[in-house]
Amino acid sequence: MAKFQKHVFICVNERDPSDPKGCCAAKGSPEVAAAFKRKLHERGLKRVVRANKAMCLDQCAQGVTIVVYPEATWYGHVTLDDVDEIIEQHIVGGRPVERLVIPPEKLTGIDAVPDGSRSR
Amino acid sequence: MAKFQKHVFICVNERDPSDPKGCCAAKGSPEVAAAFKRKLHERGLKRVVRANKAMCLDQCAQGVTIVVYPEATWYGHVTLDDVDEIIEQHIVGGRPVERLVIPPEKLTGIDAVPDGSRSR
Numbered sequence: 001m002a003k004f005q006k007h008v009f010i011c012v013n014e015r016d017p018s019d020p021k022g023c024c025a026a027k028g029s030p031e032v033a034a035a036f037k038r039k040l041h042e043r044g045l046k047r048v049v050r051a052n053k054a055m056c057l058d059q060c061a062q063g064v065t066i067v068v069y070p071e072a073t074w075y076g077h078v079t080l081d082d083v084d085e086i087i088e089q090h091i092v093g094g095r096p097v098e099r100l101v102i103p104p105e106k107l108t109g110i111d112a113v114p115d116g117s118r119s120r
Numbered sequence: 121m122a123k124f125q126k127h128v129f130i131c132v133n134e135r136d137p138s139d140p141k142g143c144c145a146a147k148g149s150p151e152v153a154a155a156f157k158r159k160l161h162e163r164g165l166k167r168v169v170r171a172n173k174a175m176c177l178d179q180c181a182q183g184v185t186i187v188v189y190p191e192a193t194w195y196g197h198v199t200l201d202d203v204d205e206i207i208e209q210h211i212v213g214g215r216p217v218e219r220l221v222i223p224p225e226k227l228t229g230i231d232a233v234p235d236g237s238r239s240r
Contacts (some may be wrong), residue, residue: 003192004229009129009174048230053175054129058167069189072123109124110168 004050006091008036010078011065013056023056024063028080032064035083040091049091058108065102076102124170126211128156130198131185133176143176144183148200152184155203160211169211178228185222196222 010033014025036051059065062076066086073096075086082100090096130153134145156171179185182196186206193216195206202220210216 003194003227007187007189007192009172012175047178047228050178050229052129052177055132055173055175057172058170067127069127070192072127072190074123107123108167109170 004048006049006071007069008049008051008091009054009057009067009069010036010051011055011057011059011063012053013060015060021060022063023060024065027063029064031080032066032078032083035080036087039083039087043087043092045091059102059106062102062106071096074102074107075100076106124168126169126191127189128169128171128211129174129177129187129189130156130171131175131177131179131183132173133180135180141180142183143180144185147183149184151200152186152198152203155200156207159203159207163207163212165211179222179226182222182226191216194222194227195220196226 010029011024012029012033013023015021015023017026033051033053040046040049040051057065057067059074059076064078066075066078067073068090073090075097078100082097086097086100130149131144132149132153133143135141135143137146153171153173160166160169160171177185177187179194179196184198186195186198187193188210193210195217198206198220202217205217206220
């Protein structure tokens with residue numbers, strides 16, 4: 001099936017400043033999303049790799065949070081300074097940027113269907 | 121890596137009504153996203169499968185547009201009436217709902233890196 005080779009989702013969810021969860025938007029995620037989009041286009045990857053703004057990715061404590069599909073690589077605490085490295089090393093080079101990968105024990109999400117009806 | 125078993129992104133992008141591209145929001149995508157979230161929770165799949173609102177998925181002509189990762193199955197023209205079928209047949213049962221799958225020739229996106237530096 002034709003598709004984007006990689007699909008990068010950047011959380012731009014915004015919560016009320018009084019919310020103890022915090023939010024990615026307050027940590028600069030709109031600027032990170034814009035940088036991904038601009039730099040991917042400059043790199044000639046428009047429509048090959050899509051930088052996509054997303055609402056809450058449910059990893060608020062790790063914001064700015066990004067997930068790269070189809071490999072499901074999760075990055076946390078991403079800043080503008082990290083965008084070039086993620087693009088060059090991971091998106092183009094295929095090697096995740098390990099120092100930014102969210103440790104499995106800090107990710108919300110359950111990698112199994114509890115009732116046993118696995119679909120993968 | 122711990123993660124969601126499946127991650128369902130529903131486009132909720134909103135464009136000005138005068139934009140000839142149209143948008144998923146005007147076709148009812150916020151209600152479709154809410155239905156996915158509610159029904160997945162009712163099905164006991166909270167934190168196993170995440171329904172995630174996304175900004176523009178770049179398939180405006182096919183809206184309401186949804187993409188399911190990690191398998192990268194793209195659905196178009198999704199309505200509230202389709203949500204149960206997608207959850208039961210695909211998310212739980214593992215068989216995509218073919219009648220809703222966007223034909224490859226109608227998808228934007230290029231499934232190869234033009235300069236040959238493939239990363240998958």
